Amino acid sequence: MNTEDFRPEKEVKVFYPPQRVLMGPGPSDTHPRVLNAMARPTLGHLDPVFTEMMEEIKGLMRYAFQTKNRMTFPVSGPGSVGMEMCFVNMIIPGDKVIVCRNGVFGGRMIENVERHGGTAVVVDDKWGEPVDPQKVEDALKKNPDAKIIAFVHAETSTGAQSDAKTLCEIARKYGCLTIVDTVTSLAGTPIKVDEWGIDAIYSGSQKCLSCPPGLSPVSFSERVTDLVKNRKEKVHSWFMDIGLLLNYWGSSTRTYHHTAPTNALYALHESLLMLAEEGLEHSWARHQRNYQALKAGFATLGMNYVVAEQYRLPQLNSVFVPAGVDEKEVRRRLLDDYNLEIGAGLGDFAGKVWRFGLMGTSSRVENVLFCLNALENVLLDMGMKVERGGAAAAAHQSYAANPMF
Numbered sequence: 001m002n003t004e005d006f007r008p009e010k011e012v013k014v015f016y017p018p019q020r021v022l023m024g025p026g027p028s029d030t031h032p033r034v035l036n037a038m039a040r041p042t043l044g045h046l047d048p049v050f051t052e053m054m055e056e057i058k059g060l061m062r063y064a065f066q067t068k069n070r071m072t073f074p075v076s077g078p079g080s081v082g083m084e085m086c087f088v089n090m091i092i093p094g095d096k097v098i099v100c101r102n103g104v105f106g107g108r109m110i111e112n113v114e115r116h117g118g119t120a121v122v123v124d125d126k127w128g129e130p131v132d133p134q135k136v137e138d139a140l141k142k143n144p145d146a147k148i149i150a151f152v153h154a155e156t157s158t159g160a161q162s163d164a165k166t167l168c169e170i171a172r173k174y175g176c177l178t179i180v181d182t183v184t185s186l187a188g189t190p191i192k193v194d195e196w197g198i199d200a201i202y203s204g205s206q207k208c209l210s211c212p213p214g215l216s217p218v219s220f221s222e223r224v225t226d227l228v229k230n231r232k233e234k235v236h237s238w239f240m241d242i243g244l245l246l247n248y249w250g251s252s253t254r255t256y257h258h259t260a261p262t263n264a265l266y267a268l269h270e271s272l273l274m275l276a277e278e279g280l281e282h283s284w285a286r287h288q289r290n291y292q293a294l295k296a297g298f299a300t301l302g303m304n305y306v307v308a309e310q311y312r313l314p315q316l317n318s319v320f321v322p323a324g325v326d327e328k329e330v331r332r333r334l335l336d337d338y339n340l341e342i343g344a345g346l347g348d349f350a351g352k353v354w355r356f357g358l359m360g361t362s363s364r365v366e367n368v369l370f371c372l373n374a375l376e377n378v379l380l381d382m383g384m385k386v387e388r389g390g391a392a393a394a395a396h397q398s399y400a401a402n403p404m405f
Contacts, residue, residue, distance in 0.1 A: 200220050
């Protein structure tokens with residue numbers, strides 16, 4: 001058979017993606033410095049210059065997570081791999097795990113527990129609300145043999161933020177380890193691993209770090225590394241076994257584990273360096289300031305938030321679609337006419353809410369104003385009665401009332 005018989009029927013040309021403004025639930029806009037970093041010469045994953053950079057990444061990640069944990073490094077894979085790494089290493093078949101579910105990603109934690117041979121004790125809260133600490137404590141009283149508590153700090157499907165500090169205090173009170181999802185919160189809102197006593201934490205590169213998807217920052221306490229070392233049976237994943245990965249990501253002589261995505265790690269190094277240059281507190285304040293302005297603009301458009309203000313994520317804004325508005329058509333027009341991406345609702349919220357991301361590089365004054373003007377224009381074109389120019393004016397007033405320190 002001729003090799004030409006296997007060519008694609010459609011002519012394939014060089015792919016040039018359109019320039020979008022990414023204001024959905026992720027990924028966020030990638031900063032030009034990060035894109036430039038990815039284009040640098042590829043090195044071998046055991047090259048001494050590259051391994052020196054690996055040590056810098058670990059140090060910068062410890063700053064982002066606010067931890068001294070030795071086992072702090074990026075997993076080669078998206079946040080879902082970071083999540084599975086926590087569960088596959090920490091669960092011994094038969095273990096009972098308290099899993100908090102108040103959105104889509106808490107549900108994924110349950111799936112991980114069950115796939116790795118654990119028993120999930122589910123603590124449910126209404127979508128759009130934070131995890132209720134009292135419910136968690138009640139579940140622990142009923143299940144004193146539970147080994148782990150797992151919860152999502154920043155639930156991307158709803159925009160709700162739970163009280164990680166309090167939940168970790170409860171876990172320690174009952175002798176449990178903790179697994180915490182911070183995919184959407186890292187660098188956008190405060191996370192203090194050591195102060196809060198978090199045992200295992202994972203995040204993603206593509207949200208508030210403004211790095212392309214494909215890497216998952218993780219950090220493990222000494223309690224977790226001791227647990228893994230003392231397991232009587234092997235971790236049920238070769239690739240995600242932190243005992244094996246330590247031989248590659250450790251600070252001593254490195255041994256081959258897998259071919260790390262070197263250029264992607266250049267990008268993460270650059271994004272973490274930019275975070276360190278800006279300063280964590282400044283980054284948290286920037287996300288909060290831009291959220292306040294976006295919220296002010298939404299109020300003039302008659303858009304109501306899903307989450308009560310005290311539990312709201314500044315970097316992930318979920319709002320109910322106004323009555324009578326075709327939510328898919330609004331998203332289509334924003335994308336086609338303005339190159340602006342926003343997110344749809346997931347699960348129980350499908351067709352009912354929009355999700356607006358203000359993460360990392362996307363969390364900028366010009367993006368807030370652009371988004372509000374574009375949304376206002378689309379809603380006016382579709383017959384909704386709103387004050388022309390009112391959304392941007394309200395945002396400007398918010399910025400004037402909330403200057404950066």
